[in-house]
Amino acid sequence: MFKHLSDLQTLIDPARPPKKLVLAVSQDIFSLNALHKAFKAGFVQPILIGDREETFSIINEKGYDFDGVKFIDEKNPEKCVEIAVRMVNDGEADILMKGKVPTPVLLKGVLNKEWGLRTGQLLSHFAYFEVATYHKLIAVTDVAMNIAPNLKDKIGILNNSVKYLNTLGIEKPKVAVLGAIEMVNESMQATTDAALLSKMNQRDQIKNCLVDGPLAFDNAVSFESAHHKNIKSEVAGDTDLLLMPDIEVGNVLYKSLVFFANAKVASVILGASAPIVLTSRSDTEESKFNSILLAALA
Numbered sequence: 001m002f003k004h005l006s007d008l009q010t011l012i013d014p015a016r017p018p019k020k021l022v023l024a025v026s027q028d029i030f031s032l033n034a035l036h037k038a039f040k041a042g043f044v045q046p047i048l049i050g051d052r053e054e055t056f057s058i059i060n061e062k063g064y065d066f067d068g069v070k071f072i073d074e075k076n077p078e079k080c081v082e083i084a085v086r087m088v089n090d091g092e093a094d095i096l097m098k099g100k101v102p103t104p105v106l107l108k109g110v111l112n113k114e115w116g117l118r119t120g121q122l123l124s125h126f127a128y129f130e131v132a133t134y135h136k137l138i139a140v141t142d143v144a145m146n147i148a149p150n151l152k153d154k155i156g157i158l159n160n161s162v163k164y165l166n167t168l169g170i171e172k173p174k175v176a177v178l179g180a181i182e183m184v185n186e187s188m189q190a191t192t193d194a195a196l197l198s199k200m201n202q203r204d205q206i207k208n209c210l211v212d213g214p215l216a217f218d219n220a221v222s223f224e225s226a227h228h229k230n231i232k233s234e235v236a237g238d239t240d241l242l243l244m245p246d247i248e249v250g251n252v253l254y255k256s257l258v259f260f261a262n263a264k265v266a267s268v269i270l271g272a273s274a275p276i277v278l279t280s281r282s283d284t285e286e287s288k289f290n291s292i293l294l295a296a297l298a
């Protein structure tokens, strides 16, 4: 059981060669800060694609040592994304990272039908939180990619995250499918989807995890709340993964945890042919570093 995001570093095998990470639109001080740290820690071998002058002005100002790192000079952000994605497809890179480029531009490149990183699976965003008041790390999905997932999408989102948690050694993650209430209300799609996902898990249509829902946020993360409401659930109060009804709820929870609860977070896009590091400008350097770590473990 992991309590701190830094605990995940213990899963990196020091004997393993570093994963090759390509940064698309490299003239981004925040990404370069985190990437330099991950490079020096031996987690990744970076490849930088971007505006040479702007990128090296940051590197030189910071005094970073990116010796031996491959650099490709390209000013056009869309072109940078295309080159980076193609490098992943050609096996020249293992991880794609977003630099100074809007999220939809990167994601559209990733989803490109001709040269993108599609696998036939749904791509989804996985965020892993360290919250001081919770007894272990807790994952939240999807807060940044799938806007209004239907039941089929939720199955894809859930499977991506469960597979990833299994990779981290959490054999049967406990998944809470969130609604506003813990009862099924036929007028609330989130609750009917949650009930169906729970039943599919019981029938082994969704494997390698324990799913319960609908659960309201309080029952999902607090034994006392669940007990108070007389909810009998192996998941309630011990959740490893919160499945969100949609991007708005997910994104507000993500930002509430960070801004109000001072939580630490790392995130990665799963389901593509390679993990994708997609941090936002407001993420701290530590969060970006931990996101690179998550991708290196994927």
Ligand code: COD
Binding pocket: 103, 104, 107, 108, 111, 121, 122, 123, 124, 143, 144, 145, 146, 147, 251, 280
């Ligand atoms: N997984 C796999 N394939 C997908 C996915 C997915 N999650 N989403 C779309 N596709 C495929 C579709 O099947 C289709 O073939 C093609 O991609 C285009 O689909 P559209 O038209 O629905 O998608 P786009 O290109 O208009 O938009 C895809 C985005 C991921 C860019 C869009 O969903 C989006 O903007 N998501 C939110 C991103 C965002 O703003 N995040 C920041 C929040 S902090």
